[in-house]
Amino acid sequence: MQTEISKLGEFGLIDHLTRDFPLRNPESRLGVGDDAAILDMGDNDTLVTTDLLLEGIHFDLRYVPLKHLGYKSAIVNFSDIYAMGGDPKQITVSLGVSSRFTVEHIEALYSGIRLACEIYGVDLVGGDTSASVTGLVISITCLGTAPKGEEIRRSGAKPTDLICVSGDLGAAFMGLQLLERENRVGAESGDPGFQPDFAGKEYILERQLKPEARRDVIRMLREHGLKPTSMMDVSDGLSSELLHICKASGVGCRVYEDRIPIDYQTALMAEELNMNLVTAAMNGGEDYELLFTLPLTDNEKIKDLPGVKMIGYITEPQLGAAMVTRDGGEIPIRAQGWNAFTQESPQTEDTSESTPEKE
Amino acid sequence: MQTEISKLGEFGLIDHLTRDFPLRNPESRLGVGDDAAILDMGDNDTLVTTDLLLEGIHFDLRYVPLKHLGYKSAIVNFSDIYAMGGDPKQITVSLGVSSRFTVEHIEALYSGIRLACEIYGVDLVGGDTSASVTGLVISITCLGTAPKGEEIRRSGAKPTDLICVSGDLGAAFMGLQLLERENRVGAESGDPGFQPDFAGKEYILERQLKPEARRDVIRMLREHGLKPTSMMDVSDGLSSELLHICKASGVGCRVYEDRIPIDYQTALMAEELNMNLVTAAMNGGEDYELLFTLPLTDNEKIKDLPGVKMIGYITEPQLGAAMVTRDGGEIPIRAQGWNAFTQESPQTEDTSESTPEKE
Numbered sequence: 001m002q003t004e005i006s007k008l009g010e011f012g013l014i015d016h017l018t019r020d021f022p023l024r025n026p027e028s029r030l031g032v033g034d035d036a037a038i039l040d041m042g043d044n045d046t047l048v049t050t051d052l053l054l055e056g057i058h059f060d061l062r063y064v065p066l067k068h069l070g071y072k073s074a075i076v077n078f079s080d081i082y083a084m085g086g087d088p089k090q091i092t093v094s095l096g097v098s099s100r101f102t103v104e105h106i107e108a109l110y111s112g113i114r115l116a117c118e119i120y121g122v123d124l125v126g127g128d129t130s131a132s133v134t135g136l137v138i139s140i141t142c143l144g145t146a147p148k149g150e151e152i153r154r155s156g157a158k159p160t161d162l163i164c165v166s167g168d169l170g171a172a173f174m175g176l177q178l179l180e181r182e183n184r185v186g187a188e189s190g191d192p193g194f195q196p197d198f199a200g201k202e203y204i205l206e207r208q209l210k211p212e213a214r215r216d217v218i219r220m221l222r223e224h225g226l227k228p229t230s231m232m233d234v235s236d237g238l239s240s241e242l243l244h245i246c247k248a249s250g251v252g253c254r255v256y257e258d259r260i261p262i263d264y265q266t267a268l269m270a271e272e273l274n275m276n277l278v279t280a281a282m283n284g285g286e287d288y289e290l291l292f293t294l295p296l297t298d299n300e301k302i303k304d305l306p307g308v309k310m311i312g313y314i315t316e317p318q319l320g321a322a323m324v325t326r327d328g329g330e331i332p333i334r335a336q337g338w339n340a341f342t343q344e345s346p347q348t349e350d351t352s353e354s355t356p357e358k359e
Numbered sequence: 360m361q362t363e364i365s366k367l368g369e370f371g372l373i374d375h376l377t378r379d380f381p382l383r384n385p386e387s388r389l390g391v392g393d394d395a396a397i398l399d400m401g402d403n404d405t406l407v408t409t410d411l412l413l414e415g416i417h418f419d420l421r422y423v424p425l426k427h428l429g430y431k432s433a434i435v436n437f438s439d440i441y442a443m444g445g446d447p448k449q450i451t452v453s454l455g456v457s458s459r460f461t462v463e464h465i466e467a468l469y470s471g472i473r474l475a476c477e478i479y480g481v482d483l484v485g486g487d488t489s490a491s492v493t494g495l496v497i498s499i500t501c502l503g504t505a506p507k508g509e510e511i512r513r514s515g516a517k518p519t520d521l522i523c524v525s526g527d528l529g530a531a532f533m534g535l536q537l538l539e540r541e542n543r544v545g546a547e548s549g550d551p552g553f554q555p556d557f558a559g560k561e562y563i564l565e566r567q568l569k570p571e572a573r574r575d576v577i578r579m580l581r582e583h584g585l586k587p588t589s590m591m592d593v594s595d596g597l598s599s600e601l602l603h604i605c606k607a608s609g610v611g612c613r614v615y616e617d618r619i620p621i622d623y624q625t626a627l628m629a630e631e632l633n634m635n636l637v638t639a640a641m642n643g644g645e646d647y648e649l650l651f652t653l654p655l656t657d658n659e660k661i662k663d664l665p666g667v668k669m670i671g672y673i674t675e676p677q678l679g680a681a682m683v684t685r686d687g688g689e690i691p692i693r694a695q696g697w698n699a700f701t702q703e704s705p706q707t708e709d710t711s712e713s714t715p716e717k718e
Contacts, residue, residue, distance in 0.1 A: 049485060089387065137498075143405075
């Protein structure tokens with residue numbers, strides 16, 4: 001009997017495959033199932049995270065300049081280390097490169113990785129580069145450190161904890177919609193000199209093309225003496241991440257629809273495209289904001305944190321995970337986040353024939 | 360101006376891309392350019408290595424059962440850690456999986472990874488799984504430990520040091536030739552019940568399909584109190600690795616043709632296929648044996664090491680790298696090792712349409 005992978009989904013498949021791997025080494029303190037693994041290598045703990053980015057699945061080179069792609073590839077890994085309360089220190093970069101790429105293309109990609117490393121103080125310490133018979137493959141592993149035992153896992157949320165999120169949500173997803181629309185319009189116009197119209201939409205574009213990891217939020221929490229009980233970065237969408245925290249912590253949650261932070265440009269774009277704004281903010285993904293929980297007693301301190309919004313609270317598990325709508329109703333939260341194994345992915349075209357842009 | 364990647368080759372490209380990445384963190388002791396990076400995370404040093412394996416480039420699922428592929432994918436990483444004198448402790452596994460694979464296929468792959476982890480005492484601590492629009496992508500990163508400052512780099516070889524290699528060479532390459540021939544014969548026969556003839560060739564097959572990392576050699580060296588001045592694993596071929604050591608150490612070398620260790624089955628297969636045996640042993644690759652140098656004063660001790668052969672010695676740099684032939688002549692050593700960016704690769708067919716075997 002053969003089982004389609006889409007039956008399990010990405011997280012189901014990982015759970016399924018990794019459940020028979022016991023940890024044998026005393027240094028391996030936490031394995032699969034959080035933003036990063038935790039290794040006890042000495043004075044500090046070592047955090048490890050890895051991300052695989054595949055052309056045609058995670059990025060489309062018709063929209064994304066290679067330098068931006070390099071920057072983002074590094075950032076998504078740094079974000080996972082910050083989401084554990086750690087500091088990224090080293091990365092390894094493995095590339096699979098098909099023959100349509102030149103050295104200059106790969107240099108552009110690396111220039112983005114280099115910029116991210118410079119800004120975030122991370123060292124490139126290794127990697128592997130290979131030919132590929134198909135598209136571009138980028139695999140980055142990031143190591144970080146955290147003071148021993150100070151990591152923030154997904155599993156520590158407790159009923160009555162307050163749920164907070166940094167920045168705003170849905171903008172990266174709307175930026176992608178914009179890129180896809182302008183690409184479509186350009187192709188249909190048949191005009192080789194077609195210029196996409198991004199005026200007044202710079203913020204959502206930047207959120208898609210050049211996301212940042214929220215090191216500033218981690219530092220602010222430390223400065224205010226705030227230690228989250230659980231934390232994740234929002235890569236697959238708020239709904240998906242809330243469910244991860246609820247599952248790992250054995251709790252439920254309530255988030256208020258009218259407290260979800262959304263930027264003006266995101267709202268405008270959703271209206272222009274006739275899309276549901278809250279759905280985009282809850283399920284769009286690629287925000288790389290931090291989602292975390294704090295004890296109820298930190299309530300007053302949260303108000304002093306610029307750019308951090310309290311969006312709900314943790315409940316007993318039997319109450320499940322739900323969004324409280326503007327009219328006081330409740331809608332169960334479902335994981336409609338980005339899942340590359342289903343058709344929900346925002347980028348499903350096979351772009352293996354497209355020409356990479358160099359910047 | 361655009362530059363073809365094949366102009367630089369794999370190592371040239373890595374050198375080119377990584378030269379502008381200074382190490383900023385005090386924990387990053389050694390970056391790109393050896394079998395593994397060295398990180399100072401506390402009581403011990405942490406070693407990091409990563410390998411990217413792409414379908415159609417590094418493996419062909421018409422010959423290689425998925426369980427074997429999983430095993431080998433893990434082993435090649437462990438081998439890099441042993442080649443630094445360390446012990447592998449953790450791996451992360453990232454997979455890109457196209458729609459022709461089922462859960463059972465991926466389970467078979469993981470069962471091989473699991474077996475390797477069990478045998479070598481390594482923990483799986485993380486990873487990423489994604490859809491792929493093309494073939495199978497396997498990216499593994501391995502972490503290991505070594506007592507502080509005890510790592511064995513490529514750069515420590517000194518003139519008069521003796522060059523040693525474990526096991527024998529060229530067998531994995533000949534195993535691949537055998538697999539390719541039987542696959543061709545089977546396809547040409549048109550007989551769906553065709554059975555490949557592997558009788559008397561089990562050793563070279565196993566060397567190709569199920570290589571081992573030489574943990575036993577590392578332990579033996581420790582037990583005998585022998586500390587190599589330089590070490591590498593033989594993944595791309597002896598010629599290529601000798602040149603790496605010579606370049607990193609700033610030395611030359613002489614190796615004796617008649618001392619290259621070659622198994623009987625390897626020799627027989629080369630004769631059957633009318634291939635040059637020494638070329639296969641020098642350039643075949645995928646042996647995962649250990650190549651290392653020891654001070655001349657360890658000469659007597661080397662004789663007591665079963666399965667280790669002294670094949671030559673390190674010279675002053677101006678003498679270059681050469682093989683001393685049976686008749687006393689000298690042939691310069693050139694890197695004809697496996698290079699996926701040129702046509703020298705033993706596997707260049709696009710196999711994205713082949714059906715993966717499950718075992």
